[in-house]
Amino acid sequence: MKATDTAEFINELNAGIFARQIGHALSEVAAGVVDYKKVGTVTLTFTLKQIADSHQVTxxxxxxxKVPTKNGSSSEDTTLDTPMYVGQGGRLTLFPETPHADQLFSRNDAPIHAKS
Structure with missing residues (x-):
């Protein structure tokens, strides 16, 4: 079984924007923790829901x-959806896995056949 590649998974969510948002949040919280000597938090939550009867999930x-501040804290949250395919063993990918990932069609399935 080939597990989901976590780095690839995070980078594919919302076309890479989610990964940048995580980086921004980590930096903001770390700066607040060091500046004000208080605890901060970063929380990621993933909820998966099957799309109809397909091998896809949303x-x-x-x-x-939550960023520590001088007089308390400030917080922010964002929620978005990304559809993904579920491959063999539950592997999550943006595109469907095929027996030959670099070729979607066999020569016999080609829409235009070569002239003989």
């Missing part, structure tokens, strides 16, 4: 974070 991804 992944609801939520980022919430």
């Amino acid at each position: 992944i609801n991804h939520k980022l919430a974070y």
Whole structure:
């Protein structure tokens, strides 16, 4: 079984924007923790729901974070959805896995056949 590639998975959510949002949140929280010597949090939540009877799921991804401030804290959260395919063993990918990932069609399935 080939497991989901976590780095690839995160980078594919919302076309890479989610990964940048996580980086921003981590930096904001780390700066607040060091500046004000208080605890901060970054929380990622993933909720998966099957799309009809397909081998696809909608992944609801939520980022919430709490930044320590001088007089308390500030918080922000964002929630978006990304559809993904579920491959063999539950592997999540943006595109469907095929027996030959680099070729979607066999020569016999080609829409235009070569002249003989």
